[in-house]
Amino acid sequence: MTPQALQSSGVAFRRILSHFPEELSLAFAYGSGVYRQAGPSSDQKNAMLDFVFTVDDPVAWHSKNLKKNWSHYSFLKLLGPKMITSVQNNYGARVYYNPLILCDGRLIKYGVISTRALIEDLLGWNNLYIAGRLQKPVKIVAMNEDVTLRSALDKNLRSAVTAAFLMLPESFSEEELFVEIAGLSYAGDFRMVIGEEKAKVQNIVKPNVAHFRELYGSILQEDPQVVYKSQQGHLEIDKSPEGQFTQLMTLPKTLQQQINRIMDPPGKNRDVEETLLQVAHDPDCGDVVRLGLSAIVRPSSIRQSAKGVFTAGLKRSVIYSSQKLRKMWTGWLRKT
DSSP: OOHHHHHHHHHHHHHHHTTSOSOOSEEEEESTTTSOOSGGGOOTTTSOEEEEEEESOHHHHHHHHHHHOGGGSOGGGGGOHHHHHHHHHHSTTSEEEEEEEEETTEEEEEEEEEHHHHHHHHHHOSSOSHHHHTTSOOEEEEEOOOHHHHHHHHHHHHHHHHHHHHTSOSEEEHHHHHHHHHHGGGTTOGGGTTTSOTTHHHHHHGGGHHHHHHHHHHHHHHOTTEEEETTTTEEEEOOSHHHHHHHHHTSOHHHHHHHHHHHSOTTTOOOHHHHHHHHHTOTTHHHHHHHHHHHHHHHHHHHHHHHHHHHHOHHHHHHHHHHHHHHHHHHHHHHO
16 A cells, blocks of 8 residues: 555545544554455455454443444343453453444444553564554554553564564575564464465555564664665674573564473473573574464464354354365465
């Protein structure tokens, strides 16, 4: 999508936002309805628009939204805003989705997450779900002046770069970096085998290299561990054990813990720093990081999808899942 198209779409996004309660710390649109993708998601005009709404007080927000948009919710609406918030906060990736909603002439899906839960995911990667969405280009539709949230958004991008560096060779292209970053939140995601088209990551990156560059350019320029030749779109990084140890030590806490769990032999109970020092010297360092990511993403994606049956309702879940499978099938047919 061109800057002009994004600008005009911003008006359309804000019109959609006007149908919801205003108390949002952050609202963003993402996916193939916002940024053009290659493959079966390339029909941008008819693509469903995906939104995430971040709210400080989910009970109060759902209470207002139930009054405005009662029909958006499954049978859980009968149990009230406190139960909806409990399902949101205590199951899956701590986000509550209402899919297949007709709003202002467009089919949309929107997720609601508390500001606190989002900040925790951005900093710690405890689910790498909404944090993963925000590692790819998104269209910010509304945002307040929450300094903690803004700082966490920036830290999430820096962590994504560090994790990608650990899985890349000494020298690589911009596009290879962005494919690695875009794939972080899909590592181990069962939907990449059942439902999501397998070439999804390349389809996200290829038409949007400029948007990824806009998102990560200044971080790469400032990073002392990388030589970033932006004109040539080429990068070189420090792959020494010392360099890798520095990178491993700055990874989000949950990923460090998963790496420690994978590498720590039974009965040893080594501390995380000792394990990370060992991994830094390991030729398979990148594979270990990838396994750590999978250990976060796989259970999170399975729990969130199971939760969708309750939050969306059975009928909407079946329709939504069949659309995902059709998209994967279309991609497969194009290749054969």
